[in-house]
Amino acid sequence: MITLTHLLVVSALLFTIGLYAVLVKKNAILILVGIEFMINAAILNLVAFGRYDGAGYGGQIFALFAIVLAAAAVAVALAIILNVYKHYNSIDPDDINDLKD
């Protein structure tokens, strides 16, 4: 029996991995991938809990919305990354430190 717990554990793991990738990676695109992981984990969470909402199907509906939003976020992020590269000639987030004190 696939219980709620199973899915939640998987989602937690995935979220952690995504978090790690966001904090550690020196490549902007991989940071993006990390963000995607986190979003995916959230979607999995939504879907897992959504099983118990047979009346309104709220979980699944919002999962759909989340997917769409993730796609939009990726599109915009990639555009930003391209612009950043044009300006700094590097996609290492450490090199983009003009905001420093």
Place this chain on the structure above:
Amino acid sequence: MEHLNHIPVIVATLLVLLAPFCAFLLAASLGERNKSGLLATIAILISLCAAIFVFSQVWQGETIHRSIRWFCIGANEFRVGLILNNLSAVMLLLVSAIALPVHIYSMLYMKGDPGIHRYWMYLSLFCFAMLGLVVADGLLLMYMGWELVGFASYLLIGFWFTKDTAIKANKKAFLINRIGDLGFLIGLALIYTQFQTFDLIALFGEQGLVKHAEPTPHLTYAGIAFFLGAMAKSAQFPLHIWLPDAMEGPTAVSSLIHAATMVAAGVFMLVRISPLFDAQVLLWIAAVGAFTAFMAATIALTQQDIKKVLAFSTISQLGFMMAAIGIGQYGVAIFHLVTHAFFKCLLFLAAGAVIHEMSHVKEKYQLDFDPQHMGYMGGLRKYMPWTFRLTIVAALALAGLPLTAGYLSKDAILIYAFEWSEWQQGIWKIVPLSLLISSGLTAFYIARLVFKVFYGKLRLNRQFRRSFHLHEAPKGMLYPMAFLAMGSLFLLYSFNPLVFEDSWLLKGFEKTASLQRMNIYHTVVPAAVNGVGIVVIFIAWRWYARRKYPLRRLKGWLYQFSEAQWYANRLYEMGVVKPLLGFSRSLYAFDRMVIDGMVDAGGALVRSLSQAGRWLDTYVVDALVNGLGYLAFWLGGQLRGPRKGRVQYYMLSMFVVLLMVLLLGLKLV
């Protein structure tokens, strides 16, 4: 006990001593200006006159003893003073009487020598020391004189100090004498611990402590120790080896010191302390003396150097004196000492005259030969008649032929020796027998010397194919020799030329043991001795004067043994010198390797400790300090993140905050 009538004698004695001492001091201060020996000679003349006066007052009179306090150590008092008895008076007179002719002779002999000012200084020092020795009233004072005499001898043997052989000789003499001094010192110590005094009268006088002391082994040891001292000073076997080498000194020195006076000091000292010896020690003394006499006589047979012959002759005659002491006849020993002093000194002076002439020839004609070697002499009778005649007198005295002083003293020893041997065990007959044989050998070697030097043809001519002309010795040399010659004849000692007991000299000394007068000895022995002597002289005449030398083989075993002085020097070198040098070398190596090694190891230890300390300081202490610095640096680096403007750092901090909130929330829940 101040006897007013003794004051002149005391003063005279002091004059005898102080005259040469003042001469010494003045010579030392004058330095090089003291070229003629007038100062020293006049001083000795004064000594002689004073000594004659002292002798006249003291001989056969009561013993005069004066002393004053010198120093104190705790409860022990040490005194210094004079003792004047028969023995002192005779010795005073003898020493100054021999020293005066030698001084006069030296003025001519040493003329032109660059170091002559030193010579007079040393000679005066020696005279003072010897004269002081004979009147010293205590053993300690006598020891001081003893040492000083040895020192003066050292200075005079090495007078020509640029010669390597002279330096070796004087070192050897001093070292051997030192061994004897050790014996003297041990004897002193033993006497003092036993009796707590050094005073001669107190110890050896009529009521002397020694006479009344119980015979303990310490006294025997003391006797042996003193005899050791006398052995070194009077050149008895085995401590005789320094005397032949001492001939490196000027001949006048040899005559005074090493023939007449200093070497006699040993005999004198033994007579002074004669009550100390017990029968054992006396036997030993007699044996050593007899053996030495024999040995030295055999060596003198083959020596080629004229002075060496006389040196060994001296050793041999000293052996006679020692034997006389050994048999208990101290008076006879002193008698022989006196007569020997005269004729031996004369022999040396004559030899000196001959050597002087040969050296003149050597310098004048620029030749190369040893002026002391008898092989170059011969036929000097023609050139030096008076020297020859005076030498004959002395040679006859040495050989002991009648009408000479030597006859009286030597025959006295021989006769008493034979009488004494009657009272001993059979084996002790060897003492008089060896003395007898030595007498025969003495006659032979001295005849050999006379014939080789004065008879035949001058071998120098044949050697260098020229005809040399030698001169007679100057009058200044001959007169002193003549004076000594007079002392070698019987007249000085006794009106009876044949019987020695009539000698006034002997009457001044007590006979220790009145041996039964065995008439047989008194007639047979002199006859035998003199008969042998005459035969032997005839043989020598044939061999050396007539050049009819029968023995072809000059290099036979016995000849070699004798000429090499019985290999005494070789034995000393191998047995004593080499081991000692080896020992000192090993000690030096030990010091260098072990002791220095330990010191170096200690230094290395300290060095390594300091290096360990440095390592500790660098790697531990500094590491600690530096570590703290690095820690601060790292911590700062960590907290520096926000300043760098890194996006991921912002995100990190954001998530941290979120985490905090979540954790707190969970806790609360």
Place this chain on the structure above:
Amino acid sequence: MTMNLVLFYLLAATAIGSALLIVVMQQLVRSLFLFFLTLFAMAGLYVFALADFVAVTQVIVYVGGVLVLMLFAFMLSNKTLLNDLQQGTKGVFTTLPKGQAMLVAALFLVVFMAMVNQIAVNPPVWIAEARANQTVIQAPDHTIHHLGVNLMTRYVLPFEVISVFLMMTLMGAAHLARKENKTP
């Protein structure tokens, strides 16, 4: 151990494993292709939660859209960007922030596990009610039907908002990625 469980674990392992690999791997292109795998595995997992439409939407939109977009953007950019992107990270294992990030991630995991545990032990009220009222989604249900109905009746507002939002992002992205006129 039923087939269900085995499949589930397989899918879960694939998803987590490929996610880990993406994080560890140096080269970007391989990471992106691994992302493919992760997304497909996720889709499989959605099926297990009885959200079949979501799973298909994931495949169409995420894989077919997002991932392809990323790949295209990556490959169609100029050479220098490609090279720089190819370089990837350098010395990941030596930079210090990695430790801190690890720590934070681990702590987050701990928090999540705690929450999961709590939910497992003490489920929320509405889940219990749902179970009681039999409104839990079952496998034979027509999800599409219900989804469509709910989308047009209950969630029509978020739907419209999302549409507008999507249009905004697209316009913005297009503007951002326009080609600049080179000034002479």
